Amino acid sequence: xxxxxxxxxxxxxxxxxxxxxxxxxxxxxxxxxxxxxxxxxxxxxxxxxxxxxxxxxxxxxxxxxxxxxxxxxxxxxxxxxxxxxxxxxxxxxxxxxxxxxxxxxxxxxxxxx
Amino acid sequence: xxxxxxxxxxxxxxxxxxxxxxxxxxxxxxxxxxxxxxxxxxxxxxxxxxxxxxxxxxxxxxxxxxxxxxxxxxxxxxxxxxxxxxxxxxxxxxxxxxxxxxxxxxxxxxx
Numbered sequence: 001x002x003x004x005x006x007x008x009x010x011x012x013x014x015x016x017x018x019x020x021x022x023x024x025x026x027x028x029x030x031x032x033x034x035x036x037x038x039x040x041x042x043x044x045x046x047x048x049x050x051x052x053x054x055x056x057x058x059x060x061x062x063x064x065x066x067x068x069x070x071x072x073x074x075x076x077x078x079x080x081x082x083x084x085x086x087x088x089x090x091x092x093x094x095x096x097x098x099x100x101x102x103x104x105x106x107x108x109x110x111x112x113x
Numbered sequence: 114x115x116x117x118x119x120x121x122x123x124x125x126x127x128x129x130x131x132x133x134x135x136x137x138x139x140x141x142x143x144x145x146x147x148x149x150x151x152x153x154x155x156x157x158x159x160x161x162x163x164x165x166x167x168x169x170x171x172x173x174x175x176x177x178x179x180x181x182x183x184x185x186x187x188x189x190x191x192x193x194x195x196x197x198x199x200x201x202x203x204x205x206x207x208x209x210x211x212x213x214x215x216x217x218x219x220x221x222x223x224x
Contacts, residue, residue, distance in 0.1 A: 006155075032210050043117075043203050043215030044156065051210075088155060092210060099144060099210050100171070103156040 003027050004091050006104035014112050019079045021107045023089030025070040030091035033065060033072045034101065038086040047074075047087075079111045116140065117216035119204050125222045132191040134219050136204030142214075144207045145187040147171070147179060149200040150218075156203065162187055194223045 005024045013019045023033070032051050036044040050056045050063040050072060057063075062075045072091075076083055089104040116139045126132045138145065143164045148156040158171030160179035168179040176198060178190040191198055199222050207213035 034212065043205075043217050045215065046212035049212065090156075099207065100158060100161065101146075101213060102158075102172075103148075105153060105155040 003030075003102050004089055004104040006089050006107050008107060009105070010108040010110070012110045012112060013079050015079060015081060017079050017111075019076040019083065019109055019111070021074045021087050021089070021109075023072045023074075023091075023104055025072075025091050027091070027093070027102075028070065029093045030070070030102070031067075032092045033063075034090040034092075035061075035063060035074045036088040036090055036103075038088065038106075040085070044086075044088060076109075079109075081111050081113050084109055084111045117204055117206055117214050119202075119216040119219050121219060122217065123220045125224065126191075126194045127224055128195060130194050132194050132198075132221065132223075134189040134191075134202055134204075134221070136187045136189075136216060137185050138187075138204075138206040138214070139185065140206050140214060141184065142206035142208050143184075144209075144213075145181065146205045146207070146213065147177075147187070147189045148203045148205065149173070150203060151200050159189065159202075196223045199223045 007022045034049050035047040037047045038044040050065045064073045086106045088106045090101040120135045146161040147159045162181040180188045202219045204216045205213040
């Protein structure tokens, strides 16, 4: 069973609209969460991290974490065509040597001009 | 900007053949990782390493070996390639809980 579940599988929003992604973990040991973005033909690139409960805002991107419900979300306001990509949620248990990330299956975002 | 390179970028192999995928990082990161990406599965960890000389099994290690001869280099070895190993493979490097930096990927097709 996938330890990190993402929804929706795909999403289409108009340019300037809000895109929202959801991620739920089944493992209460996960303490650190990341959002990664992957444009077609490239490797994934870290978008933002969130380690504490609540909201974290970076420009047009806002992440929210609720450790009690094991839920993390990402919201993109004023979406641009360049935001069209595959978005992954990733979680890890702890720091230290070899820190392993467990990735979700991804959400494909399409932003229509 | 942290740099991770992979070679080859594309590879076609025959069933039963040996395949070696190479990864180099100039970030001086202790940790390196090999993932495969398949539709519907996201990124799955195959092997990882804490530093030169160390390799650890990830979540799907069967059919793969890894080698970390130096801080900079991390290889993934398929001794007997099978069609089920057709995939896109990504190498990454990182430190502790901080972000992982990914390479551009290798597309492997096993016929």
